[in-house]
Amino acid sequence: MSLISNHIKEHLKEIFEKELKDEVRLVFFTQDIECEFCEEARELLQELESLSKKIKVEMYDFMKDDDKVKEYGIDKIPVIAMVGSKDYGIRFYGLPSGYEFSVFIDDLVDVSKGNSRLSEKVKARLKSINKPLHIQVFVTPTCPYCPRAIRIAHQMAMESDFIRADAVEIIEFPHLAHKYNVMSVPKIVINDALEFVGALTEEQFLEKVLSAFRTSQSQIYL
Amino acid sequence: MTYDVIIVGGASAGLTAAIYSSRFKLKTLVITKDIGGQTLLASKIENYPGFMSINGIELIKKFEEQAHNSGAKFVYNEVVEIKEVEDGFMVKTLNEDYKTKTVILAFGQTPKSLEIPGERRFYGKGLSYSAICDGHLFAKKTVMVVGWGDLAMDAALRLCDIADKVYMSYKTGELLGSWELREKLEAKENLELIPYSQVIEIKGEDKIESVVLKDLWTQKIREIKLDGIFVELGYVVKTDFIRDFVKLDVAGKIIVDKSCSTSRLGIFAAGDITDTQSKQIIISAGEGAMAAISAFKYIHRRYGSIVRAYWS
Numbered sequence: 001m002s003l004i005s006n007h008i009k010e011h012l013k014e015i016f017e018k019e020l021k022d023e024v025r026l027v028f029f030t031q032d033i034e035c036e037f038c039e040e041a042r043e044l045l046q047e048l049e050s051l052s053k054k055i056k057v058e059m060y061d062f063m064k065d066d067d068k069v070k071e072y073g074i075d076k077i078p079v080i081a082m083v084g085s086k087d088y089g090i091r092f093y094g095l096p097s098g099y100e101f102s103v104f105i106d107d108l109v110d111v112s113k114g115n116s117r118l119s120e121k122v123k124a125r126l127k128s129i130n131k132p133l134h135i136q137v138f139v140t141p142t143c144p145y146c147p148r149a150i151r152i153a154h155q156m157a158m159e160s161d162f163i164r165a166d167a168v169e170i171i172e173f174p175h176l177a178h179k180y181n182v183m184s185v186p187k188i189v190i191n192d193a194l195e196f197v198g199a200l201t202e203e204q205f206l207e208k209v210l211s212a213f214r215t216s217q218s219q220i221y222l
Numbered sequence: 223m224t225y226d227v228i229i230v231g232g233a234s235a236g237l238t239a240a241i242y243s244s245r246f247k248l249k250t251l252v253i254t255k256d257i258g259g260q261t262l263l264a265s266k267i268e269n270y271p272g273f274m275s276i277n278g279i280e281l282i283k284k285f286e287e288q289a290h291n292s293g294a295k296f297v298y299n300e301v302v303e304i305k306e307v308e309d310g311f312m313v314k315t316l317n318e319d320y321k322t323k324t325v326i327l328a329f330g331q332t333p334k335s336l337e338i339p340g341e342r343r344f345y346g347k348g349l350s351y352s353a354i355c356d357g358h359l360f361a362k363k364t365v366m367v368v369g370w371g372d373l374a375m376d377a378a379l380r381l382c383d384i385a386d387k388v389y390m391s392y393k394t395g396e397l398l399g400s401w402e403l404r405e406k407l408e409a410k411e412n413l414e415l416i417p418y419s420q421v422i423e424i425k426g427e428d429k430i431e432s433v434v435l436k437d438l439w440t441q442k443i444r445e446i447k448l449d450g451i452f453v454e455l456g457y458v459v460k461t462d463f464i465r466d467f468v469k470l471d472v473a474g475k476i477i478v479d480k481s482c483s484t485s486r487l488g489i490f491a492a493g494d495i496t497d498t499q500s501k502q503i504i505i506s507a508g509e510g511a512m513a514a515i516s517a518f519k520y521i522h523r524r525y526g527s528i529v530r531a532y533w534s
Contacts, residue, residue: 099279143355144262144279171358181429183450184346184356197346199256201298 003044009051012105016052020112023054027081029074031062037095037172041078044095054112073164076173084111089157094169098141103150103167116155122206126160129213135165138180138187145199149186152205163209191216225249225322227517228313229294230301231329233259234503235493237285238510239326239517244292246518251322252289253297253315258282259330260457260494261503263354270503281503301329304467304489311488323525324517327464327476327484327491328510331457336368336421348430348450353377360385360450366433368421369454370394375403377454382410389446391419391435419444424451459495471497482513488524490516 004012026045030038042059049057060068062077072081080092082104090111096104110116116123135153139146153165170177170185180189188205189195190212200208227243229236232254243250261267264278273281290296299315310323333351335341341349350356353367357380365385367378370392381388388410390397395417397404407413416435423434425445432447461474469477469485476484476491478498484491492509494501 102279102283140355140358142265142358144258145256145355147279148256171361174361177359181347183348183359183429184350185359187346201256203298 002047003040004047009047012048013051015105015109016054019109020052020054022085022112022114023056024108024112025056025058025083027058027060027068027072027083029060029062029065029069029072029077029079029081031077035077038078040097041080041095044097045080048108055108078172082107082111085114088154089164090154091164091166092169093166094172096167096169099144099147100139100141100150100167100169103147103154106151107154110155110158114158116158118152118155118159118202122156122202123159125206125210126156126163128210129160129162131162131213131216133160133163133209133213133216134191135163135209136168136180136189137166138168138170138176138182138185138189140171140185141169143185146186148199149188149205152200152202153188156205156209223249223321224310225251225320226521227251227324227326227514228253228311228320228322229326229328230254230304230313231259231327231493231495232257232286232296233282233328233330233493233506234261234285235330235495235506235510235513236326236328237282237289238507239328239492239514240289240294240510241285241292242511242514243326243517244289244294246514247293248514248518248521250294251297251320252294253299253301253313253320254329255298255300257286263352265354267503285507302463304464306467306486306488323521324488324490326482326510326513326517327468327489327495328493328506328513329460330494330506331459333453334455334458336453336455338421338423340424344424344426344430344451347428348426349424349453350450351453353380353452353454356450357381357384357452362386363449364447365389365450365452366391366446366448367452367454368392369452369456370397370399371454371456372399372403373456374454375399375407377452378413379403379406379410381452382407382413385450386412387448388413389416389448390414391416391421391433393418393420393438416444421451457494461495473497478509481516482509483516483520488520490514 045057049055082090137150137153150167157163157165184197187197194212226248227250229239229252240252261278268275303314305312313320364387366389368391418438419435422436425432435444459474475497478496482490490513492513493506
């Protein structure tokens with residue numbers, strides 16, 4: 001039984017035909033045992049791959065493929081790294097189900113075109129970032145405000161070589177819910193230091209990112 | 223620059239108004255905190271004409287795309303004041319002011335809060351206004367739902383299947399609303415109902431640790447240790463900032479006539495913010511269109527121009 005209904009498959013085929021420009025690699029990390037949604041994630045990716053010649057799935061083992069794990073900076077699974085003409089730092093941790101699925105598709109299209117949909121003003125201001133910034137967006141599949149937060153974070157990762165952004169399906173990673181005290185979604189954590197809850201606008205999100213950047217700049221490393 | 227129409231609110235009413243207004247070639251700006259409103263929370267909508275079944279986010283995405291395609295501009299901010307000035311109105315947000323010939327008020331309803339001191343502090347730290355969004359995060363924990371209607375009962379039902387223990391606190395003696403929901407709740411073993419109770423304090427440091435309730439009959443205080451509180455008290459309209467600007471009814475809703483005009487010339491309103499009876503996505507959308515058409519007619523009457531047939 002397929003994960004994506006035939007009706008949606010037809011719809012996606014049309015979108016991919018019309019919108020995809022360059023090839024997108026879905027780099028998937030899994031392992032043989034102890035991974036609750038690895039199987040579903042793998043199936044979902046393979047179904048997506050079948051819908052367009054421009055979508056290619058690569059699979060690696062989290063335990064065995066050390067060099068790839070390092071290359072993509074992976075620390076937990078299941079994870080999908082969405083790579084276009086370059087690795088923008090876009091990651092999906094956990095199965096992209098529910099509302100996250102349409103985010104996955106929107107991201108796919110953007111990555112394939114190599115172009116985000118952020119406003120020119122926001123794109124310009126992101127250029128001032130010249131130190132690594134790690135954005136984690138904690139979401140659940142049934143949260144309607146989460147997609148927007150992921151989209152903004154991932155698009156920022158596209159616009160800046162210094163930003164990498166993870167969408168993390170928090171129910172699959174309960175230890176992270178505990179670590180970051182996630183009691184409401186979407187919860188955004190930047191550089192493990194600055195955090196906020198709720199879907200902010202592009203401009204407001206940007207202010208948080210710039211604030212985290214300024215804090216990281218002023219840190220003195222002894 | 224002076225806009226022709228500024229629309230306050232970007233959900234079903236506002237987005238529809240934006241589509242109509244832009245297609246009339248009116249300079250249209252939508253000022254909104256976020257897009258989608260209450261429609262986003264509906265996972266399955268089966269009574270919006272044209273769609274057998276569609277999810278709220280998908281439907282709003284279509285509205286949004288159409289509004290953008292029609293030429294409407296968007297600014298994401300909060301409107302804090304509207305003043306009448308010469309030849310139009312000044313719409314003030316948190317950082318900028320915008321001049322316009324007309325305004326369409328379509329900012330809908332917001333979840334009612336508990337209104338107790340320190341409430342805001344716990345938002346995202348155990349306090350939530352939506353069990354749909356945040357319920358999952360309280361697996362095996364203890365939570366409380368504050369509210370007595372269908373919204374609260376629905377939330378409690380969801381939470382009973384996720385959390386270890388669920389309390390329901392409400393000021394009334396009985397839960398009000400759907401029989402079906404009430405029956406389903408009665409079957410839940412991990413649910414404790416606390417009628418005639420009012421939340422007077424939330425306690426905790428970095429997150430919620432306990433809640434203090436007062437019994438409205440005996441005045442006795444009861445403190446309950448828990449991890450999360452879901453406020454499901456329904457919705458309110460935040461029209462205080464325009465109280466003296468347009469006529470409001472007793473519930474704070476904007477009084478409109480059949481053309482969605484308010485008591486002030488040049489100001490229109492649509493959607494849940496108005497005093498019209500029923501609240502549905504299609505009704506909000508319909509009013510959005512009506513308000514935009516009225517704004518169009520007003521602009522052409524007042525500022526003179528060739529009146530184009532608006533159905534072409």
